[in-house]
Amino acid sequence: xxxxxxxxxxxxxxxxxxxxxxxxxxxxxxxxxxxxxxxxxxxxxxxxxxxxxxxxx
Numbered sequence: 001x002x003x004x005x006x007x008x009x010x011x012x013x014x015x016x017x018x019x020x021x022x023x024x025x026x027x028x029x030x031x032x033x034x035x036x037x038x039x040x041x042x043x044x045x046x047x048x049x050x051x052x053x054x055x056x057x
Contacts, residue, residue: 012018 012021
């Protein structure tokens with residue numbers, strides 16, 4: 001029979017341990033930053049294209 005320690009686990013007991021595991025799913029806002037960067041790059045591209053064509057953006 002295999003040992004299955006996860007069957008006996010009850011999770012963190014201390015408030016410090018609970019605070020640590022509460023951040024397990026946190027991704028750090030990466031997607032929000034990626035969207036902001038993509039938006040800024042799109043605006044720069046539009047500005048560059050308008051400068052190439054002589055239009056004012």
